Amino acid sequence: MAIRGKDVVFKGRALPWLLLAPQLLVLAVFFFWPAGRGIVEAFFLSDPFLDRSIYVGLDNFRALFASPEYWDSVWLTLRFSAATTLLSMSVALALAVAADRVLRRSLLLRSLVIWPYAVAPAIAGMLWLFLFHPAFGVLALALRDLGVGWNPLLDGGDAMLLIVAAAAWKQVSYNFVFFLAGLQAIPASLIEAAAIDGAGPARRLRDLVLPLLGPTSFFLLVMNVIYAFFETFGIVDAITGGGPGGATRLLVYKVYKDGFQAQDLGSSAAQSIVLMVIVVALTILQFRFVEKRVSYA
Amino acid sequence: MSLRILGMLAAGTLAALASSAAQAATEVDFWHAFSPDIKLGKVLTRYVEEFNASQDDYKVVLTYKGTYDDTVNATIAAYRAGKQPAIVQVQANAAPTLIFSSAIKPVDDVMAEAGIEVDWSRYLEPVMAMYRYKGKQMAMPFNTSTPLMWYNADAFQKAGIDKIPATWTELEAAARRLKAAGYPCPVTSAWQEWVLLKNYAFVQDLPLATEGNGMDGPDARLVFNHNGVVEQLARIGRWSKEGLFEYQGRQWTGAHQAFYAERCAVLLESSAGYGGISQNAKFKFGAAVLPVEEGTKTPRNTFIGGAGLFVMKGLDKAVYDGAAAFFKFLSAPELQFDWHRNSGYVPITVDAYELARKQGYYEKFPHQELAIKELLRQPSENTRGIRLGYLVQIDEILNEEMEKIWSQEKSAQQAADDMVRRADPLLARFAKTVAD
Incomplete structure (x- = not known):
């Protein structure tokens, strides 16, 4: 049989399916099945034991959109995600640039910066709480002695600041690793050439390094937004519990709270779908508008 | 089947039964x-x-x-x-x-x-x-x-308080003295919705929800935005503004820490808080029943x-x-x-x-008896208990709105109205999930 160009075709259908089967099985059992159940639940009102399930159509969604508090959650989640992403990426970039210049060979120091990533969100939350709880936080008590009005228990702004800082701190190390790898992939000759042409460090960073980090930054942007939307409920739970007055009631935390504490399965499932739609829409936006400006050359 | 085999089978079964029961x-x-x-x-x-x-x-x-x-x-x-x-x-x-x-x-x-x-x-x-x-x-x-009023007896002495406050008015007067004696947080509470709201309503014999607070069935609605509970919320809101009450978070940790550190002199908290307090308080402390409203003839049992x-x-x-x-x-x-x-x-x-x-x-251990005495008071229709669907979410709503009163973001009336507005749709949804 002659092989012409790319037209290599397997005969028979069984073999490819057989080879795909393990992967598909894992996907089906751990993703499609539960996700499908979640979508179905969103249209039902059930008691947690599932002894009784009533089809309610779009009622679960209507109840959400009719609640001003739910819209508050949507807006504050967007603000939280933007702030967390911006903070964790800019700090990580600054650290990576510094590390790239000074610590090129120090594996130990580079490894140390990665540690926070290994800390579970709930533990990270507790660490920050021990520093900033107004009744027993070491730094909070110091702030109070200095006369700074710090009270995340009643001031929504302070509480938001605290969870943004904790969530960003945890993600800095992840971003750092990618930025550092990106920086080290830039050929030294390119930087040297720019230096010979008379470009100072700031200029080289702006016109050479940052554009070359474009693909890395874009990847991190997508990952950080997803992190901020989905993986931060442990931090909220440990630090603020959604308070004060709902000022840190992130969408994902509400999904967890309503579903796994209040046993309101229908609403929790509907909220997951809304959350998923928001993140998918944001990711599409990022790919359409941000990625166009990224050069992979 | 011969009799002999049957007999053997029966004996075997019996033996098996006997041994499994023994093991x-x-x-x-x-x-x-x-x-x-x-x-x-x-x-x-x-x-x-x-x-x-x-x-x-x-x-x-x-x-x-x-x-x-x-x-x-x-x-x-x-x-x-x-x-x-x-x-x-x-x-x-x-x-x-x-x-x-x-x-x-x-x-x-x-x-x-x-x-x-x-x-x-x-x-x-x-x-x-x-x-x-x-x-x-x-x-x-x-x-x-059930909640009690824990107090720092040394602080009371320092502030010149001879009589343990028994009413909310007396507690306010005591709080002012404690403030003057240098306590930045005269009064605080753990589990605020449980102590300051639900238990207040119980002691004062005020209904929280229809259907006997939901005890008689799932089809209940909140009603406390039109009764004395609102004045109680307004009072604590005012205390918070004047620095007589300091909020230490929804659960117990913050309030306990502030009490141990002698920042807060009165801690409204569960009778089960005794373990932590007795271990950590480096001062003389005491307990009393929860305060009642001035002129209350029959305070009712507290809520568990x-x-x-x-x-x-x-x-x-x-x-x-x-x-x-x-x-x-x-x-x-x-x-x-x-x-x-x-x-x-x-x-x-x-x-x-x-x-x-x-x-x-x-x-x-006199404080151990106080809780029982609170519970043995004459109950009423309003104090049998609270049984509301999606209670976790409703408690969350109560907590959020109370925080908005303490931070002076909302008036007590507005917050109470919002509690009812937010909770009632949840109660209606829950009622639908319950078979008759």
Whole structure:
């Protein structure tokens, strides 16, 4: 049989399916099945034991959109995600640039910066709480002695600041690793050439390094937004519990709270779908508008 | 089949039966939320060991499932998979979910079918009422507490307060003196919605929701935005503005820490807070019953916290008989007195209370009797308990709106109206999930 160009075709259908089967099985059992159940639940009102399930159509969604508090959650989640992403990426970039210049060979120091990533969100939350709880936080008590009005228990702004800082701190190390790898992939000759042409460090960073980090930054942007939307409920739970007055009631935390504490399965499932739609829409936006400006050359 | 073979078969079966009965007592699974590392968990383990050693028919198998939420979630998942435990410890705010469900077997039925007679009138009424639905006892009360007013006696002396405040007006006057004596946080509270809102309504005999606070059925609506509860919220809001009350978070940790650090001089908190306070307070402290409103003739019983033991449906009769025997064991006056002493929770029977009194226990630990005295007051239609669907979400709403009053973002009336506006749709949705 002659092989012409790319037209290599397997005969028979069984073999490819057989080879795909393990992967598909894992996907089906751990993703499609539960996700499908979640979508179905969103249209039902059930008691947690599932002894009784009533089809309610779009009622679960209507109840959400009719609640001003739910819209508050949507807006504050967007603000939280933007702030967390911006903070964790800019700090990580600054650290990576510094590390790239000074610590090129120090594996130990580079490894140390990665540690926070290994800390579970709930533990990270507790660490920050021990520093900033107004009744027993070491730094909070110091702030109070200095006369700074710090009270995340009643001031929504302070509480938001605290969870943004904790969530960003945890993600800095992840971003750092990618930025550092990106920086080290830039050929030294390119930087040297720019230096010979008379470009100072700031200029080289702006016109050479940052554009070359474009693909890395874009990847991190997508990952950080997803992190901020989905993986931060442990931090909220440990630090603020959604308070004060709902000022840190992130969408994902509400999904967890309503579903796994209040046993309101229908609403929790509907909220997951809304959350998923928001993140998918944001990711599409990022790919359409941000990625166009990224050069992979 | 010949007679000889039949005889052999019969003998074999008999032997097998006899040996299995001797080897394996019926196992009764009991899932709970007391970590084995803390005293409560150790005490519970000891009771189970004593019960297992006291007879040969049943073996209670104790499994620690994590927090209260973890325990309920595990039970729900297990029930759906047909692997439910016999007994599960459920916190008060999740109790309505179980009581209104068809997944449990009422404790009344469990006891009756096992042929064990229980005289419920010998149990503390507000404790039993909490778990009674349509005349049936749905769960066995277990760890039960109720709030008290804990105070720093040294601070009172320093501020020149001779009389322990018994009314909210007196507490305000005391708070002003404490403030003047240099205490930045004269009054604080743990579990604010439980202590400052629900318990206030109970003591003052004010309704929180229709259907007897939901005790009579799931179709309840909140009503407290038109009664004295609003004035109470307004008062604490004003205290917060004037620096007489300082908020330390929704649970207990912050309030306890601020009390230990002598920042807060009065701590409104559960009777079960005694363990932490006695271990950590480096000053003389005391306790009193919760303040009442000036001129209240009959203060009513307070509202309980803690957890009850539910029995899950769908298991063998032998397992239920084991659960019944275990409940009987747990209710014995000596054991309840031991539990009272070791856990700081109140005993669930009047007999245990009388035993403790007879042995002079309250002369040494007077605060332990205060909680029982609060619970033994004359109940009313408004103080049988609270049984609202999606209670976890409703408590969350109460907490959020209370925080908005303390931070002066909302007036008490506006916040109370918003509590009702937000909670009622949840109650209506929950009612739909309950079969009649």
